[in-house]
Amino acid sequence: MANLQSIMDHAVAVARKAGEVVREALSDDRKVMMKSSAVDLVTQTDQKVEQLIIQSVKEKFPSHRFIGEESVAAGEACVLTDDPTWIIDPIDGTTNFVHAFPFVAISIGFAMNKQVEVGVVYSCLEDKMFTARRGKGAFCNGEPLAVSDQTDIQQSIISTEFGANRDPEAVDKIFCSLRNILSLPVHGVRGAGTAAINMCLVASGCVEGYYEIGVHVWDIAAGSLVVSEAGGVLMDVDGGELDLMSRRIIAANNRSIAERLVKEITPFRPPRDDSPPQKL
Known part of the structure; x- marks a missing residue:
């Protein structure tokens, strides 16, 4: 052990x-x-x-x-x-x-x-x-650390990142999600430029939710535990259980905020981190 x-x-x-x-x-x-x-x-x-x-x-x-x-x-x-x-x-x-x-x-x-x-x-x-x-x-x-006690997403700050995928279809879905969330409306959308720090901002109580599609297991492994140990919740962008290898995540201060984000996000599935290498 x-x-x-x-x-x-x-x-x-x-x-x-x-x-x-x-x-x-x-x-x-x-x-x-x-x-x-x-x-x-x-x-x-x-x-x-x-x-x-x-x-x-x-x-x-x-x-x-x-x-x-x-x-x-x-x-x-x-x-x-x-x-x-x-x-x-x-x-x-x-x-x-x-x-x-x-x-x-x-x-x-x-x-x-x-x-x-x-x-x-x-x-x-x-x-x-x-x-x-x-x-x-x-x-x-x-x-x-302790997450925010805010339950109203309209009174929240949400963080996200745009990733490195510039495929037009993926970009369209990223901006569709962003538009949906901005239009709720939320107080603001922020991005630190690093998944780990975004998650720590959730854990610190100054951001209510973070979501991203296209992250990797090394981006989120440590931060996911910081969030959950600060009282937050983790899930997939489709509302299911978080899979560290799926490259999709929601981290939020509570289930209410997380589930509302699920409703607004347009999901897509990048190749998993544990996918076999593509043959040339």
């Missing part, structure tokens, strides 16, 4: 080290490369930070498995098993990082039996450390 407190402590420590690397890199040349499209970016710092985290974890927990954004991009399988698994996004908000937009997160989740048990999101430019352990609550810099 894994010692979850030891895992939490290590995740926090390595997230802080990673944050130092990110902050130092902001003053250097941020060489940018493209992955799936002209708006799906990666930098050498993403790769450096992921290797730092994985190497540190391997030294302390040599039997554990990994799902890392840059490792998957390099061709490793994205498979969540029952084994102890670290789910890592070295820089959640790479486009923010490239532009020095001040919301950049290191996201580290730890799962066993396909369930996230530890979540750490370090908003490194703000120096905010969000942490959660299943059944132990959620915290920011050691202070307890």
Whole structure:
């Protein structure tokens, strides 16, 4: 049985080290490369930070498995098993990082039996450390977090992102959902540019709901636990149970807000994170 407190402590420590690397890199040349499209970016710092985290974890927990954004991009399988698994996004908000937009997160989740048990999101430019352990609550810099008690979506702020998919059909559905939600009307729609921080804003009580289609398991694993441990709810955009590999999520302060978002979102299904690679 894994010692979850030891895992939490290590995740926090390595997230802080990673944050130092990110902050130092902001003053250097941020060489940018493209992955799936002209708006799906990666930098050498993403790769450096992921290797730092994985190497540190391997030294302390040599039997554990990994799902890392840059490792998957390099061709490793994205498979969540029952084994102890670290789910890592070295820089959640790479486009923010490239532009020095001040919301950049290191996201580290730890799962066993396909369930996230530890979540750490370090908003490194703000120096905010969000942490959660299943059944132990959620915290920011050691202070307890609690979701908003707002039940009226018209009195709410909703966050979302537009993702890297520029396929016209997907873009049309994204903007149809946005129009529906704006027209309720809600108080506002926001986006931090990082799924992990958007979810932590829900957990902090300043945003009532977050939804997105096109995210990956490494974007949401840690943040999902922060939300649920702060008293929030998680579900798929069609109202079903959240599937970490489905690339679709609603995170909200309560079920009422989540279910209203379900009614307004025009869903579509991107390829799952655990889909087999497409043959060329």
